[in-house]
Amino acid sequence: xxxxHGREMPGVTxxxxxxxxxxxxxxxxxxxxxxxxAPLAAPVIITPTLSELTGPSGGWERLMGPACADLTAGHRxxxxxxxxVVSGRVLDEDARPVRNSMIEIWQANAAGRYxxxxxxxxxxxxxxxxxxxxxxxxxxxxxxxVTIKPGAYPWRNHENAWRPAHIHYSLFGPxxxxxxxxxxxxxxxxxxxxxxxxxxxxPAVRDRMVSRFDxxxxxxxxxxxxxxxxxxxxxxxxxxxxxx
Amino acid sequence: MSRLLETxxxxxxxxxxxxxxxxxxxxxxxxxETLGERIEIRGQVLDGDGLPVIDALVEIWQANAAGKYxxxxDRREDALVDPAFLGFGRCATDADGQYRxxxxxxxxxxxxxxxxxxxxxxxxxxxRGLLQKLITRVYFESTPENAGDPILGLVDATxxxxxxxxxxxxxxxxxxxxxxxxxxxESVFFAF
Numbered sequence: 001x002x003x004x005h006g007r008e009m010p011g012v013t014x015x016x017x018x019x020x021x022x023x024x025x026x027x028x029x030x031x032x033x034x035x036x037x038a039p040l041a042a043p044v045i046i047t048p049t050l051s052e053l054t055g056p057s058g059g060w061e062r063l064m065g066p067a068c069a070d071l072t073a074g075h076r077x078x079x080x081x082x083x084x085v086v087s088g089r090v091l092d093e094d095a096r097p098v099r100n101s102m103i104e105i106w107q108a109n110a111a112g113r114y115x116x117x118x119x120x121x122x123x124x125x126x127x128x129x130x131x132x133x134x135x136x137x138x139x140x141x142x143x144x145x146v147t148i149k150p151g152a153y154p155w156r157n158h159e160n161a162w163r164p165a166h167i168h169y170s171l172f173g174p175x176x177x178x179x180x181x182x183x184x185x186x187x188x189x190x191x192x193x194x195x196x197x198x199x200x201x202x203p204a205v206r207d208r209m210v211s212r213f214d215x216x217x218x219x220x221x222x223x224x225x226x227x228x229x230x231x232x233x234x235x236x237x238x239x240x241x242x243x244x
Numbered sequence: 245m246s247r248l249l250e251t252x253x254x255x256x257x258x259x260x261x262x263x264x265x266x267x268x269x270x271x272x273x274x275x276x277e278t279l280g281e282r283i284e285i286r287g288q289v290l291d292g293d294g295l296p297v298i299d300a301l302v303e304i305w306q307a308n309a310a311g312k313y314x315x316x317x318d319r320r321e322d323a324l325v326d327p328a329f330l331g332f333g334r335c336a337t338d339a340d341g342q343y344r345x346x347x348x349x350x351x352x353x354x355x356x357x358x359x360x361x362x363x364x365x366x367x368x369x370x371x372r373g374l375l376q377k378l379i380t381r382v383y384f385e386s387t388p389e390n391a392g393d394p395i396l397g398l399v400d401a402t403x404x405x406x407x408x409x410x411x412x413x414x415x416x417x418x419x420x421x422x423x424x425x426x427x428x429x430e431s432v433f434f435a436f
Contacts, residue, residue, distance in 0.1 A: 034373050039378065039433055049395070051353060052366070054317055115263050118259060131264070168258060
């Protein structure tokens with residue numbers, strides 16, 4: 001018996017392993033950048049210790065600075081594009097809310113251009129849009145951003161390659177094991193079907209990353225609503241000593 | 245057992261995260277009030293051709309000098325939280341693939357079963373071309389506790405050194421820890 005299979009840390013439960021098939025492989029050749037960056041050795045599987053079962057869990061403003069939930073504000077004028085509200089909840093696998101957890105987003109502007117020196121796509125920058133936001137989830141795990149709908153943009157992965165419109169998301173959850181960086185897509189986008197990054201997952205799993213239009217959060221005369229819930233790894237109720 | 249919700253898949257951080265994720269001072273975990281020995285950790289992120297990865301994001305998470313994590317589930321009463329140390333940092337690699345952190349040497353933290361782990365720092369890598377995060381650990385050379393560390397003990401002896409940061413000629417408190425994503429010198433990554 002491995003020494004790691006001893007007594008559980010008092011009051012600390014581990015997280016369930018990733019659900020089979022829920023995560024993309026490292027090597028996915030049609031996404032060219034994976035070819036020289038995917039590790040070839042299998043990861044070393046460990047029983048998590050306190051180091052893996054903890055993670056940054058507060059002090060967000062002290063760390064990163066003030067929250068920013070409205071990406072359309074803070075400039076001299078209104079950004080160009082279709083104003084949208086994106087909102088939803090962060091839950092664990094048991095549908096429990098993930099509270100007071102940081103969510104960060106970044107995105108292209110309505111023309112599909114990022115405020116980044118290496119984005120050389122010949123589309124206009126918008127002086128009234130940067131495209132970054134961060135908020136903490138509330139006690140129900142809810143979050144909400146006001147932004148503009150990002151545009152699709154070309155990339156150099158293959159001939160005539162275009163990324164579907166997406167918003168990048170970074171989430172923490174309670175521990176290192178729940179840390180997640182992902183992308184949220186928009187319903188009805190024909191580019192999703194042919195995007196090598198989204199299609200690193202089979203269609204049924206891929207489509208978990210597609211938001212849905214939501215009339216309930218649509219602001220009359222102001223902005224369309226899109227709803228997107230995140231599900232992070234949940235707690236494993238089985239104490240370590242009962243595992244085979 | 246009730247049916248579990250389906251987890252959200254990971255996607256790459258992409259090449260443009262610098263507009264949103266790094267924050268000013270994100271690679272400096274210490275303030276003048278922080279307890280503990282100051283150290284610097286620096287390194288280069290390299291791909292399978294040995295080329296620098298200029299668009300990687302490196303994050304670290306660590307215990308304070310007393311071996312305590314600033315986390316509600318570290319409930320030990322024999323180690324105290326340092327109010328001047330949150331233990332989390334973030335650094336984007338530069339045009340040469342380099343990152344660096346200014347932090348403190350962490351204390352030893354417990355392993356299950358009442359044993360202790362050698363001082364170490366959790367390190368997470370994101371990059372364009374990585375569809376999921378990678379997690380490794382930074383241990384320190386010339387640390388006697390390394391010999392009994394239960395996680396190091398799980399790693400093949402020939403690869404163990406890739407988890408050990410080495411001091412730089414610049415000074416005893418400056419450590420180098422390169423991250424090789426792929427190939428013969430590939431770093432050791434963990435899953436749990």
